[in-house]
Amino acid sequence: xxxxxxxxxxxxxxxxxxxxxxxxxxxxxxxxxxxxxxxxxxxxxxxxxxxxxxxxxxxxxxxxxxxxxxxxxxxxxxxxxxxxxxxxxxxxxxxxxxxxxxxxxxxxxxxxxxxxxxxxxxxxxxxxxxxxxxxxxxxxxxxxxxxxxxxxxxxxxxxxxxxxxxxxxxxxxxxxxxxxxxxxxxxxxxxxxxxxxxxxxxxxxxxxxxxxxxxxxxxxxxxxxxxxxxxxxxxxxxxxxxxxxxxxxxxxxxxxxxxxxxxxxxxxxxxxxxxxxxxxxxxxxxxxxxxxxxxxxxxxxxxxxxxxxxxxxxxxxxxxxxxxxxxxxxxxxxxxxxxxxxxxxxxxxxxxxxxxxxxxxxx
Amino acid sequence: xxxxxxxxxxxxxxxxxxxxxxxxxxxxxxxxxxxxxxxxxxxxxxxxxxxxxxxxxxxxxxxxxxxxxxxxxxxxxxxxxxxxxxxxxxxxxxxxxxxxxxxxxxxxxxxxxxxxxxxxxxxxxxxxxxx
Numbered sequence: 410x411x412x413x414x415x416x417x418x419x420x421x422x423x424x425x426x427x428x429x430x431x432x433x434x435x436x437x438x439x440x441x442x443x444x445x446x447x448x449x450x451x452x453x454x455x456x457x458x459x460x461x462x463x464x465x466x467x468x469x470x471x472x473x474x475x476x477x478x479x480x481x482x483x484x485x486x487x488x489x490x491x492x493x494x495x496x497x498x499x500x501x502x503x504x505x506x507x508x509x510x511x512x513x514x515x516x517x518x519x520x521x522x523x524x525x526x527x528x529x530x531x532x533x534x535x536x537x538x539x540x541x542x543x544x545x546x547x548x549x550x551x552x553x554x555x556x557x558x559x560x561x562x563x564x565x566x567x568x569x570x571x572x573x574x575x576x577x578x579x580x581x582x583x584x585x586x587x588x589x590x591x592x593x594x595x596x597x598x599x600x601x602x603x604x605x606x607x608x609x610x611x612x613x614x615x616x617x618x619x620x621x622x623x624x625x626x627x628x629x630x631x632x633x634x635x636x637x638x639x640x641x642x643x644x645x646x647x648x649x650x651x652x653x654x655x656x657x658x659x660x661x662x663x664x665x666x667x668x669x670x671x672x673x674x675x676x677x678x679x680x681x682x683x684x685x686x687x688x689x690x691x692x693x694x695x696x697x698x699x700x701x702x703x704x705x706x707x708x709x710x711x712x713x714x715x716x717x718x719x720x721x722x723x724x725x726x727x728x729x730x731x732x733x734x735x736x737x738x739x740x741x742x743x744x745x746x747x748x749x750x751x752x753x754x755x756x757x758x759x760x761x762x763x764x765x766x767x768x769x770x771x772x
Numbered sequence: 773x774x775x776x777x778x779x780x781x782x783x784x785x786x787x788x789x790x791x792x793x794x795x796x797x798x799x800x801x802x803x804x805x806x807x808x809x810x811x812x813x814x815x816x817x818x819x820x821x822x823x824x825x826x827x828x829x830x831x832x833x834x835x836x837x838x839x840x841x842x843x844x845x846x847x848x849x850x851x852x853x854x855x856x857x858x859x860x861x862x863x864x865x866x867x868x869x870x871x872x873x874x875x876x877x878x879x880x881x882x883x884x885x886x887x888x889x890x891x892x893x894x895x896x897x898x899x900x901x902x903x
Binding site: 439440443444445634638698699700702720721723728749 | 811833838866
């Protein structure tokens with residue numbers, strides 16, 4: 410247990426009755442009570458997540474924008490307003506996904522990137538290696554001393570303003586995927602649930618006070634269990650499950666994040682152009698009783714596929730999944746999923762499955 | 773974790789409880805400790821009535837939001853009934869695990885049931901797994 414890394418909120422989680430698990434080397438709360446109740450709490454009201462294990466990386470210096478144009482598969486030229494954010498993959502030369510991340514345009518000499526916990530070290534090493542070749546003047550510094558609290562749900566922003574009234578004037582005009590630097594709090598209108606809300610980056614030393622103040626204002630703590638079912642319903646990829654270094658973004662449902670239209674060159678572009686995708690990511694809804702899970706085999710009229718993420722959807726009260734299948738599989742098709750010794754029917758659907766408190770499927 | 777285990781039940785190392793019924797059959801469910809580990813139940817798959825089971829054979833599955841977990845036959849015997857209520861209310865395993873029986877069986881040898889762990893032996897087993 411002592412070898413696991415802890416966020417600044419570790420003691421607060423334990424005091425609030427969290428069940429703690431080893432999450433990629435971090436001692437993290439999986440739930441505080443019923444995971445399904447926590448899921449509904451976020452869809453219907455609001456909840457807060459400790460995502461301090463994610464890593465903030467600041468890239469500063471002259472020419473940072475042109476470096477990121479080359480480093481990332483999405484195009485940072487889309488970021489014109491200060492604080493604006495972009496979701497992007499960072500690719501290997503062969504098109505495999507090193508990580509998915511959010512990049513914020515702070516000013517002409519400063520971009521901020523938030524990367525996944527489990528990939529942070531290799532991400533930073535990759536960024537530095539590329540910078541040494543293409544932009545050695547840049548400084549690349551990560552900030553493990555920063556904590557991050559996501560407050561999500563239809564009432565999330567109002568609760569944050571209640572607890573941090575000084576930040577309201579700077580954050581109430583934020584567009585979706587835009588952040589404001591509010592002194593010690595960096596507040597972004599982003600999230601991983603398909604609901605309204607903020608993600609708040611702050612010094613780790615301030616994290617427990619904010620966590621407790623939010624809780625006092627009626628914001629319930631939510632564990633990683635519900636975080637996973639919320640993001641799955643919202644159709645958001647999870648690195649390491651839905652894509653990794655062996656999968657390119659076009660086969661992971663992330664073509665919308667890859668800019669292949671502009672003249673711009675970026676790492677991985679040549680490989681993506683040379684190898685048109687043979688597979689794609691689709692949504693599945695189980696028609697029979699059971700639960701879809703990652704790595705279950707999918708049998709389609711066009712060949713075999715595999716579930717990348719699957720669970721029970723508390724909003725739909727059915728089992729749902731993301732699956733990588735041959736590209737000719739179409740929405741509306743029925744496929745068979747091998748679950749233990751049975752083959753169960755699932756319907757191919759367009760995802761997201763649910764957002765903003767509601768199911769998006771008409772079944 | 774629950775403080776006290778029902779003393780009228782028998783237990784297995786794989787966290788099933790076993791209740792002896794007046795008709796000579798036994799009812800099988802999963803313990804408070806098992807449901808606590810698994811979390812919110814969403815699906816239960818029970819064995820077919822009439823199926824012959826060997827002791828320690830996988831014969832049922834409970835699925836929570838988090839994970840699927842096998843349920844094992846505590847002794848050898850034949851399945852005589854299943855609890856169909858769990859199809860629509862799998863969460864009963866969370867709310868009242870010792871009432872939410874999954875299946876019943878007729879043991880080949882009643883002495884096998886008597887030889888299973890009692891409450892204090894099972895508690896010691898749970899405590900030993902905790903570290």
